[in-house]
Amino acid sequence: MTRIIVAGATGWTGRAVVDAVLAAEDLTLVGAVARSAAGRDVGEVLGRAPVGVPVAATVVEALAAGPADVLVDYTKPGAVKGHVLAAVAAGVAAVVGTSGLTAEDYAEIDAAARAQGVGVVASGNFALTAALLSHFSLIAAQHIANFEIIDYAKAAKPDAPSGTARELAERLGDVRRPDLGLPLDQVTGSREARGGTINGVQVHSVRLPSFAATVDALFTVGNSRLKITHDAGADATIYADGTLVAARRVKDVTGVVRGLDTLLFGG
Known part of the structure; x- marks a missing residue:
C-alpha cells in the first residue's frame, strides 16, 4: 500500500486527487495540506464523510505526522520547490503537478533526490492527452526544424507560459533549437510580439476568458503545417488519473523524471 500526502488538497486539482486516492485500493491517504482548512478532517472539508485524516497547515507538518511514501503537490509556484525539497530530505518521493518551476x-531537485535515492516525477500536465502531445511533439521535432508553441489559458492565470507549455518548450529545445527564419535581434517593431524564448523555443501565451488550458505545438516544413493540440475542459479528474499513475510508479525512479510521457513511453 502506497501512502500518499496531498499538498493543495482543497484546490481544484488537489480535491480530485484526494477523491481518487481514497477510491484506490492500492493507495492510502495519510496526509493533506491546506493552510485555510488546517485542523479539520479532509473528508469533511471536501463535503464527504470524515476519513480520519486531519489537514495540516504545512508540508513539513504533514511529513512529520507519520510515515509517507509519496508527496503529491498541487499548490503554488512560489511554494512547490520548498515542498519538494522538504519531502526529498525526508526520504519521501514526490509527484509535482504545480507549474512554475x-x-x-x-536540476537542483534532481541532485537532492539522487543524493537521497528517491524519485520525483514532475509534469506540467498529468492528463494522458497532454502526455501524448509531448510524445508526438518530441518525435516531430526530430524531423522538422521550424516550430513554436501557443499557450491559451484563463485571463486570471498568474504564470505565463503555463507549466505544460514551459515544459514542452524546454524539452523540444533539447531535441533541437528551431530555425527562427529571422534572428530575434533583427526583429523591428515590438520584439515582445515574437513571444518569450524558453530553451531556444518561442512561446506565445494568450490569456482570455473562456479558455481552461490549451497548448498548440506548431510545426512547419515547406508549405505544409502540423498542429498538435491539447485542449482541456473544466474536469480535474483527467489530471488526477495521470497523477496516480505517477504516484504508483515514482518508487521505481531515482532523481527527476520530467513529463508523464517520459514515464509512460520512455525517452
Whole structure:
C-alpha cells in the first residue's frame, strides 16, 4: 500500500486527487495540506464523510505526522520547490503537478533526490492527452526544424507560459533549437510580439476568458503545417488519473523524471 500526502488538497486539482486516492485500493491517504482548512478532517472539508485524516497547515507538518511514501503537490509556484525539497530530505518521493518551476529548479531537485535515492516525477500536465502531445511533439521535432508553441489559458492565470507549455518548450529545445527564419535581434517593431524564448523555443501565451488550458505545438516544413493540440475542459479528474499513475510508479525512479510521457513511453 502506497501512502500518499496531498499538498493543495482543497484546490481544484488537489480535491480530485484526494477523491481518487481514497477510491484506490492500492493507495492510502495519510496526509493533506491546506493552510485555510488546517485542523479539520479532509473528508469533511471536501463535503464527504470524515476519513480520519486531519489537514495540516504545512508540508513539513504533514511529513512529520507519520510515515509517507509519496508527496503529491498541487499548490503554488512560489511554494512547490520548498515542498519538494522538504519531502526529498525526508526520504519521501514526490509527484509535482504545480507549474512554475524552471529547468534550473529541477536540476537542483534532481541532485537532492539522487543524493537521497528517491524519485520525483514532475509534469506540467498529468492528463494522458497532454502526455501524448509531448510524445508526438518530441518525435516531430526530430524531423522538422521550424516550430513554436501557443499557450491559451484563463485571463486570471498568474504564470505565463503555463507549466505544460514551459515544459514542452524546454524539452523540444533539447531535441533541437528551431530555425527562427529571422534572428530575434533583427526583429523591428515590438520584439515582445515574437513571444518569450524558453530553451531556444518561442512561446506565445494568450490569456482570455473562456479558455481552461490549451497548448498548440506548431510545426512547419515547406508549405505544409502540423498542429498538435491539447485542449482541456473544466474536469480535474483527467489530471488526477495521470497523477496516480505517477504516484504508483515514482518508487521505481531515482532523481527527476520530467513529463508523464517520459514515464509512460520512455525517452
